Amino acid sequence: MNLILTTDKKEKIEKYLRLLISSKHNLTAIKDLSEAYQKHFLDVALPLSNILLEGDFIDIGTGGGVPGVLCAILFPDSRWTLLDSVRKKVQEVERFVNELGLTNVRVLHQRVEEHAKTCKCGYDGAFLRAVTRADICLEYAAPLLRMNGKVYLYKGPSWQNEKSFADIAAELLGLSFEQTIRYQLEDGSNRNLIIYKKIKETPVKYPRRVGLALKRPLGGN
Numbered sequence: 001m002n003l004i005l006t007t008d009k010k011e012k013i014e015k016y017l018r019l020l021i022s023s024k025h026n027l028t029a030i031k032d033l034s035e036a037y038q039k040h041f042l043d044v045a046l047p048l049s050n051i052l053l054e055g056d057f058i059d060i061g062t063g064g065g066v067p068g069v070l071c072a073i074l075f076p077d078s079r080w081t082l083l084d085s086v087r088k089k090v091q092e093v094e095r096f097v098n099e100l101g102l103t104n105v106r107v108l109h110q111r112v113e114e115h116a117k118t119c120k121c122g123y124d125g126a127f128l129r130a131v132t133r134a135d136i137c138l139e140y141a142a143p144l145l146r147m148n149g150k151v152y153l154y155k156g157p158s159w160q161n162e163k164s165f166a167d168i169a170a171e172l173l174g175l176s177f178e179q180t181i182r183y184q185l186e187d188g189s190n191r192n193l194i195i196y197k198k199i200k201e202t203p204v205k206y207p208r209r210v211g212l213a214l215k216r217p218l219g220g221n
């Protein structure tokens with residue numbers, strides 16, 4: 001991995017993973033630190049080895065804070081909004097952020113469709129891991145990005161089936177497929193970081209009202 005991990009970052013990553021796996025709110029099925037290191041930390045960090053994240057980013061559907069908390073530790077000069085619609089998750093992530101002393105993170109309890117309506121966003125990047133099908137993720141993310149901003153989707157092998165749906169949605173949303181970064185975890189699982197770039201204004205009708213992206217996905221049913 002090309003990422004340079006200072007002692008301070010290593011300590012924060014371990015502290016965060018310990019907080020995550022010991023939370024009484026069941027934010028992850030993983031309860032073992034070395035497994036959390038592999039399946040949460042390395043899953044997030046490996047594909048970012050040659051990427052420098054600078055600017056304003058959003059982690060949509062952050063759950064227990066993955067990937068947002070880890071990215072905020074790895075890239076301290078970037079600013080992160082961690083968003084989730086489930087209050088108890090957001091409160092728990094807020095606690096983690098305070099315990100870690102991260103000053104480049106804000107945590108929001110909101111549905112992403114509502115966030116798009118209430119903020120004049122202009123994020124440089126939107127990250128989504130394990131949220132929903134790729135075309136729905138793109139509808140959530142595109143309206144929040146500035147021009148040339150990027151969507152980063154963490155996907156497993158399901159990506160092969162999702163790509164055709166995602167490409168239909170991308171065309172409607174003003175996004176262009178940029179790159180797939182393929183990587184493998186120690187247990188042999190194949191992973192992908194999929195990157196789309198905003199090349200045109202997203203029509204103002206997106207995202208559609210709450211729930212519609214899921215009910216009638218742009219890529220079709």
Ligand SMILES: C[S@@+](CC[C@H](N)C(=O)[O-])C[C@H]1O[C@@H](n2cnc3c(N)ncnc32)[C@H](O)[C@@H]1O
Nearest residue numbers: 061062063066084085086110111112129130131
């Ligand atoms: C399976 S969890 C994944 C959490 C984390 N990203 C990870 O990789 O461990 C999906 C999360 O997305 C959130 N979510 C789903 N739809 C959402 C929406 N429309 N707005 C905000 N959060 C949403 C859920 O509440 C849930 O916490």
